[in-house]
Amino acid sequence: MTSAAPASDSRSFGRAFADLRSGFKQTELWGHLAWQDIKQRYRRSVLGPLWITISMGITALGLGLLYSQLFGASVGTFLPYITTGFIVWHFLLGCLTEGTDTFISNEGLIKHLPAPLSVYVLRTVWRQSIMFAHNMIIYFVVIAIFWGDITTPNYTMTDGGMPHPGLNWEALLAIPGFALLALNAGWVVLLFGIASTRFRDIPQVVSSLINLLFFMTPIVWTTDILKDRFGDTADWRDWIAELNPLYHFIQIVRAPLIGNTTSWHHYAIVGGITVVGWALALVVMRNYRARVSYWV
Template sequence: MSSGPPASDSRTLKRALADLSAGARQRELWGHLAWQDIKQRYRRSVLGPLWITLSMGITALGLGLLYSQLFDAEIGTFLPYITTGFIVWNFILGCLTEGTDTFISNEGLIKHLPAPLSVYVLRTVWRQSIMFAHNMIIYFIVIAIFWGSVTTPDYSITEGGMPQPGLNWGVLLAIPAFALIAVNAGWVVLLFGIASTRFRDIPQVVTSLINLLFFMTPIVWSTDILRDKFGESVGWRDLVAELNPLYHFIQLLRAPLIGNEQSWHHWAIVGAFTVVGWLLALLVLRNYRARVSYWV
């Protein structure tokens, strides 16, 4: 007997795109499922989803106070920097870790509900977006407290660091920046989700690399620290940040939120990842879409 779908099963780009289109049209379904996920997670909790925000606030405050002293940075500019970095990081982290489990955790629905695979991808991305919105409460509180520091022209994250323009109308760039990151989250969840159904080691590999990725990414430290320690010409040390894709994703959204100078090379690099990532995801969806229900 055959262990998989017939060879004639639709391995065409048209069917893969149709899956994405059909999933997008079923926004009531994936929107409801995502909200139910959050309600279920905090069932019988007094604060409910606000525990997400409280946990984020405590972590950002604790590490902000610690690292501002270690790096001799002003708390008024460093705490907004680290808080915003944490918020963006947690969105990316959630899409990575929960994305690998997207189809595995939806095994029952996949086998019994005739829905496009993209419904489960959108469910994961939308759930993470809701959690991101909750965490943004912390951002507004921190910005309100340190408004004078982050709106001062030519302020710096650390002492002697690169002067920043300060918070202004450029903050509106955060809207398209988040939209672009969310679009990338789609291909990450789709690609890693399908791969994880076939190779069950992938979620463990991703989880084991999370701590390394966190400390290698400028979240609790700034690139100004490298320049301060090694001078303007930091050589290979500068590549620690520039060759890290997560740095560009985080800085894309963090920079406008705290009034940092927005470099357009971040947009170019993230844009390139968007195109390449979706091409790979569509290729995998085209070839293995019908096999997911057999693999989960």
């Protein structure tokens, strides 16, 4: 009887929530670890973390110019669209791919440092948030260059496409939008991180699906382009985007930042995914939190 009680206690939602509370309180620990990750990645580099910004800028510029010509879109509106989409995608991609490796890569600390598991989750999310902030420099540069195009009321991404209100004070909606992204990043890293310690095939599966997810998500193309190519009879064009959860996550940040029409159904879908995702993550954490140190 005495040995059953602790085992039952360790698999409780109380312990799971206590782990999360304890992790959030150790701000200095996971904040320092995240910053050290970035410094270590660019050790002995002249520009250091600025390479994050430079690489993002080159990618966005090259693909923006290429796809604007392929789709016959205006560079002044299409380049900000692609740039912002890439910045948000890079954050989502980092949380997903590095999230699967969160506990595996921290094996040494987990076995020797008595810290909550949530510390390593927050370390990953905060690291990606720092990189997101670096990449936002590119956004401000692009917006400054194409300010006249992106602030024009009722501008369109393509000829005959949906008119958009133009960049205005609704850009501030990107702040709560990113907060939702970070909140979802927490459960993604926690859920996939624990699952990957037990099933080491998960990181490879995620990596193999990344390219498909990228091209299936409206990042370098828009739903207006599908309409132009296939006409009004192609009702499935909307479902390609709408059934893709990543599209809604990108839109709650990208749309206000470039003055696109902000649809509240994106927030509703992301909110629903947030609730379901955290519920699944807490169940997994409740049942398997104590086993992670053995699995890694």
